[in-house]
Amino acid sequence: MKTESWNIEGKSAVSSVGILKAVCKRVPDAAVVLGSGVNVLMDLHDPVAMPFEEVFGIAPTIAGHSGSLVIGRLTEAQDSPLVAVLRGRFHLYEGHNWPVVTLPARVLVEWGVPKLFLTNAAGGLNKSFNVGDLMVLTGYRDFLNPEHKETGLIAAVSKDATACSNSLTAKILEIGKKLSESDQSFVPMQQGIYAACLGPSYETMAEIEMLRRLNADAVGMSTVPELLTTDGTNTQSAAISVVTNVWKEGEAMGGHEEVLEASKQASLRLDKLFHALLTNS
Amino acid sequence: MELKGAKLIDFTGKVVGAQHFESFSDEVTKAVRSHSGNKVAVVIDPGFGFDAEAPHLVADHINLTGTNPLMGPNDACGERFPVVNDIYLTEDMPGKILPAIQRGILGGLKHGVAPSASEIAKLKTLGAEFFSYNLAQTMIVAAHSGWKVIGIVVPSRLPLDGALMNEIKSLVKEEIV
Numbered sequence: 301m302k303t304e305s306w307n308i309e310g311k312s313a314v315s316s317v318g319i320l321k322a323v324c325k326r327v328p329d330a331a332v333v334l335g336s337g338v339n340v341l342m343d344l345h346d347p348v349a350m351p352f353e354e355v356f357g358i359a360p361t362i363a364g365h366s367g368s369l370v371i372g373r374l375t376e377a378q379d380s381p382l383v384a385v386l387r388g389r390f391h392l393y394e395g396h397n398w399p400v401v402t403l404p405a406r407v408l409v410e411w412g413v414p415k416l417f418l419t420n421a422a423g424g425l426n427k428s429f430n431v432g433d434l435m436v437l438t439g440y441r442d443f444l445n446p447e448h449k450e451t452g453l454i455a456a457v458s459k460d461a462t463a464c465s466n467s468l469t470a471k472i473l474e475i476g477k478k479l480s481e482s483d484q485s486f487v488p489m490q491q492g493i494y495a496a497c498l499g500p501s502y503e504t505m506a507e508i509e510m511l512r513r514l515n516a517d518a519v520g521m522s523t524v525p526e527l528l529t530t531d532g533t534n535t536q537s538a539a540i541s542v543v544t545n546v547w548k549e550g551e552a553m554g555g556h557e558e559v560l561e562a563s564k565q566a567s568l569r570l571d572k573l574f575h576a577l578l579t580n581s
Numbered sequence: 582m583e584l585k586g587a588k589l590i591d592f593t594g595k596v597v598g599a600q601h602f603e604s605f606s607d608e609v610t611k612a613v614r615s616h617s618g619n620k621v622a623v624v625i626d627p628g629f630g631f632d633a634e635a636p637h638l639v640a641d642h643i644n645l646t647g648t649n650p651l652m653g654p655n656d657a658c659g660e661r662f663p664v665v666n667d668i669y670l671t672e673d674m675p676g677k678i679l680p681a682i683q684r685g686i687l688g689g690l691k692h693g694v695a696p697s698a699s700e701i702a703k704l705k706t707l708g709a710e711f712f713s714y715n716l717a718q719t720m721i722v723a724a725h726s727g728w729k730v731i732g733i734v735v736p737s738r739l740p741l742d743g744a745l746m747n748e749i750k751s752l753v754k755e756e757i758v
Contacts, residue, residue: 361654392652393649393651393652394652394653394654395652395653395654443647448647449647449648450647451647451691451694452645452646452647452690452691452694453645453646453647454645454690454694454696454700454703454704456647457645457703457704457707458700458703498647498648498649498652499649499651499662500649500651500652500655500661500662500663501649501651501662501663501664501665501721501724501725502662502663502664502665502666504641504642504643504644504665504666504668505641505666505667506640506641506642506643506686506708506709507642507643507644509708510643510707510708510709513706513707513708514707
Protein backbone atom coordinates (compact mmCIF):
# COMPACT_ATOMS: atom_id res chain seq x y z
CA MET A 301 0.00 0.00 0.00
CA LYS A 302 1.33 3.44 -0.91
CA THR A 303 1.99 5.58 2.13
CA GLU A 304 0.47 9.03 2.28
CA SER A 305 3.62 11.10 2.18
CA TRP A 306 2.73 14.29 3.99
CA ASN A 307 2.48 14.97 7.69
CA ILE A 308 4.13 11.69 8.53
CA GLU A 309 7.51 10.94 9.99
CA GLY A 310 10.14 9.02 8.09
CA LYS A 311 12.38 6.38 9.58
CA SER A 312 15.34 7.44 11.70
CA ALA A 313 18.66 7.82 9.87
CA VAL A 314 20.07 4.92 11.89
CA SER A 315 17.26 2.53 10.93
CA SER A 316 17.52 3.55 7.24
CA VAL A 317 21.26 2.84 7.33
CA GLY A 318 20.51 -0.57 8.85
CA ILE A 319 18.25 -1.38 5.88
CA LEU A 320 20.93 -0.26 3.43
CA LYS A 321 23.72 -2.20 5.13
CA ALA A 322 21.62 -5.36 4.94
CA VAL A 323 21.56 -5.19 1.11
CA CYS A 324 24.92 -3.51 0.48
CA LYS A 325 27.97 -4.55 2.48
CA ARG A 326 30.28 -1.88 1.06
CA VAL A 327 29.83 1.83 1.79
CA PRO A 328 29.38 3.67 -1.53
CA ASP A 329 32.24 5.88 -2.68
CA ALA A 330 29.79 8.57 -3.66
CA ALA A 331 26.07 9.37 -3.78
CA VAL A 332 24.21 11.39 -6.39
CA VAL A 333 20.78 12.98 -5.84
CA LEU A 334 18.81 13.55 -9.04
CA GLY A 335 16.38 16.44 -9.34
CA SER A 336 13.25 16.82 -11.51
CA GLY A 337 13.71 15.01 -14.81
CA VAL A 338 17.47 14.55 -14.39
CA ASN A 339 18.33 11.06 -15.63
CA VAL A 340 21.96 10.05 -15.34
CA LEU A 341 23.94 6.97 -14.27
CA MET A 342 21.25 4.66 -15.67
CA ASP A 343 23.88 2.02 -16.51
CA LEU A 344 25.30 1.06 -13.12
CA HIS A 345 26.59 -2.51 -12.89
CA ASP A 346 24.98 -5.12 -10.66
CA PRO A 347 22.47 -2.52 -9.46
CA VAL A 348 20.41 -2.96 -6.33
CA ALA A 349 17.27 -0.81 -6.43
CA MET A 350 14.99 0.05 -3.56
CA PRO A 351 11.97 2.36 -3.43
CA PHE A 352 12.30 5.38 -1.12
CA GLU A 353 9.34 4.10 0.85
CA GLU A 354 11.29 0.98 1.79
CA VAL A 355 14.47 2.87 2.73
CA PHE A 356 13.08 6.06 4.25
CA GLY A 357 9.51 5.08 5.11
CA ILE A 358 8.07 7.73 2.77
CA ALA A 359 7.45 8.10 -0.97
CA PRO A 360 7.69 11.39 -2.91
CA THR A 361 4.50 12.86 -4.37
CA ILE A 362 5.80 14.69 -7.43
CA ALA A 363 5.72 13.64 -11.10
CA GLY A 364 9.27 13.37 -12.37
CA HIS A 365 10.57 12.02 -9.09
CA SER A 366 10.32 8.25 -9.07
CA GLY A 367 11.69 7.99 -5.57
CA SER A 368 14.13 5.13 -5.74
CA LEU A 369 17.63 4.46 -4.51
CA VAL A 370 19.91 2.49 -6.83
CA ILE A 371 23.35 1.28 -5.76
CA GLY A 372 25.78 -0.13 -8.28
CA ARG A 373 29.32 -0.03 -9.66
CA LEU A 374 30.31 2.55 -12.23
CA THR A 375 31.94 -0.10 -14.45
CA GLU A 376 32.11 -3.87 -14.66
CA ALA A 377 35.38 -4.04 -12.71
CA GLN A 378 34.88 -5.27 -9.15
CA ASP A 379 37.02 -2.44 -7.75
CA SER A 380 35.09 0.17 -9.72
CA PRO A 381 33.59 3.04 -7.65
CA LEU A 382 30.35 2.10 -5.94
CA VAL A 383 27.69 4.77 -6.43
CA ALA A 384 24.34 5.33 -4.72
CA VAL A 385 21.90 7.20 -6.95
CA LEU A 386 18.85 8.75 -5.31
CA ARG A 387 16.20 9.36 -7.94
CA GLY A 388 14.06 12.05 -6.35
CA ARG A 389 13.99 13.87 -3.04
CA PHE A 390 11.57 15.22 -0.47
CA HIS A 391 10.57 18.90 -0.62
CA LEU A 392 9.14 21.33 1.90
CA TYR A 393 6.45 22.37 -0.59
CA GLU A 394 5.07 18.83 -0.49
CA GLY A 395 4.28 19.52 3.15
CA HIS A 396 7.21 17.54 4.54
CA ASN A 397 8.93 18.90 7.61
CA TRP A 398 12.67 19.65 7.83
CA PRO A 399 13.63 16.26 9.37
CA VAL A 400 11.98 14.45 6.44
CA VAL A 401 13.47 16.76 3.79
CA THR A 402 16.96 16.22 5.21
CA LEU A 403 16.53 12.49 5.95
CA PRO A 404 18.28 11.14 2.81
CA ALA A 405 21.31 13.39 3.41
CA ARG A 406 21.41 12.45 7.09
CA VAL A 407 21.31 8.76 6.10
CA LEU A 408 24.26 9.23 3.71
CA VAL A 409 26.24 11.00 6.45
CA GLU A 410 25.38 8.26 8.96
CA TRP A 411 26.38 5.55 6.48
CA GLY A 412 29.74 7.28 5.94
CA VAL A 413 29.39 8.08 2.23
CA PRO A 414 32.31 10.49 1.63
CA LYS A 415 31.00 12.41 -1.38
CA LEU A 416 27.52 13.69 -2.20
CA PHE A 417 26.72 15.22 -5.58
CA LEU A 418 23.40 17.07 -5.67
CA THR A 419 21.51 17.99 -8.82
CA ASN A 420 18.37 20.02 -9.34
CA ALA A 421 16.25 21.60 -12.03
CA ALA A 422 16.47 25.39 -11.70
CA GLY A 423 15.15 28.50 -13.34
CA GLY A 424 17.86 30.68 -14.84
CA LEU A 425 18.02 34.22 -13.46
CA ASN A 426 21.28 35.15 -15.14
CA LYS A 427 20.27 36.44 -18.56
CA SER A 428 23.43 35.09 -20.15
CA PHE A 429 22.30 31.53 -19.32
CA ASN A 430 20.55 29.28 -21.84
CA VAL A 431 18.01 26.53 -21.30
CA GLY A 432 19.89 23.29 -20.78
CA ASP A 433 22.98 24.89 -19.26
CA LEU A 434 24.62 23.17 -16.30
CA MET A 435 25.50 25.52 -13.45
CA VAL A 436 27.93 24.53 -10.71
CA LEU A 437 26.86 26.05 -7.41
CA THR A 438 29.60 28.33 -6.11
CA GLY A 439 27.18 29.72 -3.52
CA TYR A 440 23.59 29.64 -2.37
CA ARG A 441 20.86 31.67 -0.73
CA ASP A 442 18.68 29.87 1.77
CA PHE A 443 15.00 30.82 1.90
CA LEU A 444 13.95 27.33 3.03
CA ASN A 445 15.29 27.05 6.55
CA PRO A 446 12.41 26.57 9.04
CA GLU A 447 13.62 29.58 11.03
CA HIS A 448 12.27 31.79 8.22
CA LYS A 449 8.77 30.53 8.95
CA GLU A 450 8.99 32.25 12.32
CA THR A 451 10.62 35.49 11.23
CA GLY A 452 9.89 36.01 7.55
CA LEU A 453 12.62 36.61 4.98
CA ILE A 454 13.91 40.09 5.83
CA ALA A 455 17.06 38.75 7.52
CA ALA A 456 17.61 36.21 4.74
CA VAL A 457 17.55 38.84 1.98
CA SER A 458 19.70 41.21 4.01
CA LYS A 459 22.75 38.98 4.31
CA ASP A 460 25.29 37.71 1.81
CA ALA A 461 25.04 34.42 -0.03
CA THR A 462 26.80 31.39 1.48
CA ALA A 463 29.80 30.18 -0.50
CA CYS A 464 30.23 26.58 -1.73
CA SER A 465 33.99 26.60 -1.72
CA ASN A 466 35.06 23.03 -0.93
CA SER A 467 37.43 20.83 -2.93
CA LEU A 468 34.56 18.78 -4.39
CA THR A 469 33.13 21.90 -6.03
CA ALA A 470 36.60 22.74 -7.34
CA LYS A 471 36.88 19.20 -8.75
CA ILE A 472 33.60 19.56 -10.66
CA LEU A 473 34.77 22.85 -12.16
CA GLU A 474 38.11 21.30 -13.11
CA ILE A 475 36.65 18.15 -14.72
CA GLY A 476 33.95 20.20 -16.46
CA LYS A 477 36.57 22.48 -17.97
CA LYS A 478 38.59 19.52 -19.24
CA LEU A 479 35.50 17.93 -20.78
CA SER A 480 34.47 21.11 -22.57
CA GLU A 481 37.98 21.39 -24.01
CA SER A 482 38.13 17.81 -25.25
CA ASP A 483 34.49 17.15 -26.21
CA GLN A 484 32.70 19.52 -28.62
CA SER A 485 29.27 18.32 -27.48
CA PHE A 486 30.05 19.26 -23.88
CA VAL A 487 28.84 22.85 -23.60
CA PRO A 488 31.01 24.73 -21.06
CA MET A 489 29.38 24.78 -17.63
CA GLN A 490 28.16 27.93 -15.93
CA GLN A 491 28.79 28.69 -12.29
CA GLY A 492 26.86 30.85 -9.89
CA ILE A 493 24.63 31.44 -6.90
CA TYR A 494 21.54 29.24 -6.40
CA ALA A 495 18.55 30.70 -4.56
CA ALA A 496 16.45 28.06 -2.80
CA CYS A 497 12.84 29.24 -2.51
CA LEU A 498 9.90 27.39 -0.98
CA GLY A 499 7.55 27.11 -3.95
CA PRO A 500 5.41 25.41 -5.05
CA SER A 501 4.27 28.51 -6.95
CA TYR A 502 6.91 29.80 -9.34
CA GLU A 503 8.36 33.23 -8.60
CA THR A 504 6.63 36.44 -9.60
CA MET A 505 8.54 38.81 -11.89
CA ALA A 506 9.11 41.10 -8.89
CA GLU A 507 10.64 38.17 -7.01
CA ILE A 508 12.82 37.32 -10.02
CA GLU A 509 14.03 40.92 -10.08
CA MET A 510 14.75 40.83 -6.34
CA LEU A 511 16.79 37.63 -6.70
CA ARG A 512 18.73 39.17 -9.58
CA ARG A 513 19.51 42.22 -7.44
CA LEU A 514 20.77 39.76 -4.81
CA ASN A 515 23.14 38.39 -7.50
CA ALA A 516 21.45 34.99 -7.66
CA ASP A 517 22.01 33.18 -10.97
CA ALA A 518 19.44 30.40 -10.66
CA VAL A 519 16.41 29.62 -8.53
CA GLY A 520 14.89 26.34 -7.40
CA MET A 521 13.12 24.66 -4.50
CA SER A 522 15.66 22.18 -3.14
CA THR A 523 19.35 21.25 -2.58
CA VAL A 524 20.15 23.73 0.20
CA PRO A 525 18.73 21.41 2.92
CA GLU A 526 21.22 18.72 1.82
CA LEU A 527 24.11 21.22 1.66
CA LEU A 528 23.29 22.45 5.16
CA THR A 529 22.93 18.89 6.48
CA THR A 530 26.31 17.73 5.22
CA ASP A 531 28.14 20.93 6.20
CA GLY A 532 30.72 20.13 8.87
CA THR A 533 30.34 16.34 8.49
CA ASN A 534 32.63 13.80 6.84
CA THR A 535 30.34 13.81 3.81
CA GLN A 536 31.53 16.48 1.40
CA SER A 537 28.82 17.83 -0.91
CA ALA A 538 28.64 19.87 -4.09
CA ALA A 539 25.76 20.74 -6.39
CA ILE A 540 24.91 21.30 -10.03
CA SER A 541 21.76 22.95 -11.41
CA VAL A 542 20.22 22.06 -14.74
CA VAL A 543 18.87 25.36 -16.09
CA THR A 544 15.45 24.48 -17.45
CA ASN A 545 14.16 27.94 -18.30
CA VAL A 546 15.45 31.49 -18.26
CA TRP A 547 13.12 34.26 -17.13
CA LYS A 548 13.08 37.10 -19.58
CA GLU A 549 10.56 39.94 -19.52
CA GLY A 550 7.73 39.56 -22.02
CA GLU A 551 8.27 35.83 -22.51
CA ALA A 552 5.85 33.21 -21.23
CA MET A 553 7.12 30.91 -18.51
CA GLY A 554 7.20 27.19 -18.95
CA GLY A 555 5.42 24.78 -16.66
CA HIS A 556 6.58 21.53 -15.09
CA GLU A 557 6.31 19.55 -18.37
CA GLU A 558 8.79 21.88 -20.07
CA VAL A 559 11.07 21.59 -17.08
CA LEU A 560 11.17 17.84 -17.60
CA GLU A 561 11.92 18.13 -21.34
CA ALA A 562 14.79 20.60 -20.91
CA SER A 563 16.27 18.38 -18.22
CA LYS A 564 16.49 15.44 -20.64
CA GLN A 565 18.90 17.23 -22.97
CA ALA A 566 21.19 18.37 -20.18
CA SER A 567 21.13 14.91 -18.61
CA LEU A 568 23.24 13.56 -21.48
CA ARG A 569 26.06 16.00 -20.67
CA LEU A 570 25.61 15.52 -16.97
CA ASP A 571 26.00 11.78 -17.41
CA LYS A 572 29.39 12.31 -19.09
CA LEU A 573 30.40 14.65 -16.28
CA PHE A 574 29.49 12.16 -13.55
CA HIS A 575 31.29 9.27 -15.24
CA ALA A 576 34.42 11.44 -15.46
CA LEU A 577 34.03 12.78 -11.92
CA LEU A 578 33.45 9.42 -10.28
CA THR A 579 36.35 7.87 -12.16
CA ASN A 580 38.72 10.69 -11.25
CA SER A 581 37.75 11.64 -7.72
CA MET B 582 -10.19 44.49 -19.31
CA GLU B 583 -13.51 42.68 -19.16
CA LEU B 584 -15.09 42.70 -15.77
CA LYS B 585 -18.63 41.81 -16.76
CA GLY B 586 -19.67 38.81 -14.78
CA ALA B 587 -16.78 39.23 -12.36
CA LYS B 588 -17.49 38.38 -8.79
CA LEU B 589 -16.37 40.23 -5.73
CA ILE B 590 -14.90 38.53 -2.72
CA ASP B 591 -15.45 41.02 0.05
CA PHE B 592 -12.82 40.31 2.66
CA THR B 593 -13.89 43.29 4.75
CA GLY B 594 -13.58 42.50 8.44
CA LYS B 595 -11.63 39.33 7.72
CA VAL B 596 -8.29 40.42 6.33
CA VAL B 597 -8.11 43.41 8.62
CA GLY B 598 -8.68 41.29 11.69
CA ALA B 599 -6.64 38.27 10.61
CA GLN B 600 -3.61 37.40 12.74
CA HIS B 601 -2.38 34.73 10.35
CA PHE B 602 -3.23 33.78 6.84
CA GLU B 603 -4.63 30.55 8.21
CA SER B 604 -7.18 32.36 10.31
CA PHE B 605 -9.37 32.89 7.31
CA SER B 606 -8.02 30.19 5.05
CA ASP B 607 -10.71 27.57 5.50
CA GLU B 608 -13.74 29.69 4.80
CA VAL B 609 -12.25 32.02 2.25
CA THR B 610 -10.00 29.67 0.33
CA LYS B 611 -12.88 27.22 -0.02
CA ALA B 612 -14.97 30.02 -1.47
CA VAL B 613 -12.21 30.98 -3.89
CA ARG B 614 -11.54 27.41 -4.94
CA SER B 615 -15.20 26.52 -5.41
CA HIS B 616 -15.47 29.33 -7.94
CA SER B 617 -12.24 28.59 -9.82
CA GLY B 618 -12.11 29.62 -13.46
CA ASN B 619 -12.06 32.89 -15.31
CA LYS B 620 -12.86 35.10 -12.37
CA VAL B 621 -11.62 38.28 -10.75
CA ALA B 622 -10.97 38.67 -7.03
CA VAL B 623 -10.64 42.10 -5.45
CA VAL B 624 -8.68 42.13 -2.21
CA ILE B 625 -8.09 45.20 -0.06
CA ASP B 626 -5.44 45.10 2.65
CA PRO B 627 -4.08 47.72 5.03
CA GLY B 628 -0.39 48.47 4.56
CA PHE B 629 2.52 50.79 5.22
CA GLY B 630 5.79 52.03 3.80
CA PHE B 631 4.23 54.12 1.04
CA ASP B 632 6.00 57.07 -0.47
CA ALA B 633 2.61 58.74 -0.80
CA GLU B 634 -0.08 58.16 1.84
CA ALA B 635 -2.79 57.02 -0.54
CA PRO B 636 -4.32 53.72 -1.72
CA HIS B 637 -2.02 51.80 -4.08
CA LEU B 638 -2.84 49.24 -6.72
CA VAL B 639 -0.65 46.13 -6.57
CA ALA B 640 1.22 45.54 -9.85
CA ASP B 641 3.16 42.56 -8.50
CA HIS B 642 4.31 41.16 -5.17
CA ILE B 643 7.36 39.80 -3.39
CA ASN B 644 6.47 37.12 -0.87
CA LEU B 645 8.70 37.78 2.14
CA THR B 646 6.58 35.82 4.61
CA GLY B 647 8.85 32.76 4.67
CA THR B 648 5.85 30.53 3.92
CA ASN B 649 3.61 29.67 1.00
CA PRO B 650 -0.10 28.90 1.38
CA LEU B 651 0.13 26.14 -1.25
CA MET B 652 2.60 24.03 0.75
CA GLY B 653 1.27 20.55 1.35
CA PRO B 654 -0.88 18.29 -0.82
CA ASN B 655 -1.97 20.06 -3.98
CA ASP B 656 -5.62 21.06 -4.22
CA ALA B 657 -6.95 19.79 -7.54
CA CYS B 658 -8.37 23.24 -8.38
CA GLY B 659 -4.93 24.23 -9.70
CA GLU B 660 -1.52 22.98 -10.80
CA ARG B 661 1.14 21.69 -8.42
CA PHE B 662 3.56 24.36 -9.64
CA PRO B 663 1.35 27.31 -10.57
CA VAL B 664 2.73 30.22 -12.55
CA VAL B 665 1.72 33.32 -10.60
CA ASN B 666 3.16 35.92 -12.94
CA ASP B 667 0.80 38.34 -14.56
CA ILE B 668 -2.03 37.75 -12.10
CA TYR B 669 -2.63 41.36 -11.10
CA LEU B 670 -5.03 43.46 -13.12
CA THR B 671 -3.81 47.05 -13.30
CA GLU B 672 -4.51 48.25 -16.84
CA ASP B 673 -7.67 49.65 -18.39
CA MET B 674 -9.38 50.10 -15.05
CA PRO B 675 -12.89 51.47 -15.47
CA GLY B 676 -14.25 54.28 -13.29
CA LYS B 677 -12.64 57.49 -12.11
CA ILE B 678 -10.63 56.58 -9.03
CA LEU B 679 -9.13 53.20 -9.93
CA PRO B 680 -7.40 54.35 -13.15
CA ALA B 681 -5.64 57.13 -11.24
CA ILE B 682 -4.37 55.06 -8.30
CA GLN B 683 -0.61 54.73 -8.08
CA ARG B 684 0.74 51.27 -9.04
CA GLY B 685 3.55 49.55 -7.22
CA ILE B 686 5.15 46.36 -5.98
CA LEU B 687 3.92 44.92 -2.70
CA GLY B 688 6.25 43.29 -0.19
CA GLY B 689 4.21 40.64 1.62
CA LEU B 690 5.48 40.39 5.21
CA LYS B 691 4.95 37.79 7.89
CA HIS B 692 2.22 38.98 10.22
CA GLY B 693 3.58 40.78 13.23
CA VAL B 694 6.96 41.58 11.67
CA ALA B 695 7.59 45.32 11.96
CA PRO B 696 10.61 46.17 9.81
CA SER B 697 12.93 48.92 10.98
CA ALA B 698 13.53 52.00 8.86
CA SER B 699 16.81 50.54 7.62
CA GLU B 700 15.12 47.23 6.77
CA ILE B 701 12.43 49.08 4.84
CA ALA B 702 15.15 50.95 2.98
CA LYS B 703 16.88 47.64 2.18
CA LEU B 704 13.65 46.05 0.96
CA LYS B 705 13.01 49.05 -1.27
CA THR B 706 16.38 48.54 -2.95
CA LEU B 707 15.17 45.01 -3.71
CA GLY B 708 12.00 46.31 -5.36
CA ALA B 709 9.27 46.35 -2.69
CA GLU B 710 7.54 49.74 -2.67
CA PHE B 711 5.03 49.20 0.17
CA PHE B 712 4.09 46.39 2.54
CA SER B 713 1.14 44.47 3.92
CA TYR B 714 0.59 41.26 5.86
CA ASN B 715 -2.17 39.35 4.11
CA LEU B 716 -2.49 40.20 0.47
CA ALA B 717 0.41 38.31 -1.13
CA GLN B 718 -0.58 34.99 0.43
CA THR B 719 -4.22 35.51 -0.53
CA MET B 720 -3.24 36.32 -4.09
CA ILE B 721 -1.22 33.12 -4.41
CA VAL B 722 -4.26 31.08 -3.40
CA ALA B 723 -6.46 33.01 -5.83
CA ALA B 724 -3.97 32.67 -8.70
CA HIS B 725 -3.62 28.93 -8.04
CA SER B 726 -7.38 28.66 -8.51
CA GLY B 727 -7.21 30.47 -11.85
CA TRP B 728 -8.36 33.90 -10.68
CA LYS B 729 -7.07 37.24 -11.86
CA VAL B 730 -6.81 39.68 -9.01
CA ILE B 731 -7.11 43.36 -8.22
CA GLY B 732 -5.06 44.08 -5.11
CA ILE B 733 -5.48 47.37 -3.32
CA VAL B 734 -3.35 48.32 -0.35
CA VAL B 735 -4.54 51.19 1.79
CA PRO B 736 -2.41 53.02 4.38
CA SER B 737 -3.31 51.61 7.78
CA ARG B 738 -4.15 55.04 9.19
CA LEU B 739 -6.48 56.00 6.37
CA PRO B 740 -10.15 55.10 6.54
CA LEU B 741 -11.38 53.10 3.55
CA ASP B 742 -12.49 55.52 0.88
CA GLY B 743 -16.24 55.07 0.43
CA ALA B 744 -16.15 56.34 -3.14
CA LEU B 745 -13.39 53.84 -3.98
CA MET B 746 -15.34 50.99 -2.40
CA ASN B 747 -18.47 51.97 -4.31
CA GLU B 748 -16.48 52.01 -7.52
CA ILE B 749 -15.11 48.54 -6.87
CA LYS B 750 -18.55 47.21 -6.01
CA SER B 751 -19.99 48.71 -9.18
CA LEU B 752 -17.56 46.57 -11.18
CA VAL B 753 -19.05 43.34 -10.11
CA LYS B 754 -22.32 41.51 -10.36
CA GLU B 755 -22.22 39.08 -7.52
CA GLU B 756 -20.65 38.88 -4.11
CA ILE B 757 -19.42 35.53 -2.89
CA VAL B 758 -18.53 36.16 0.72
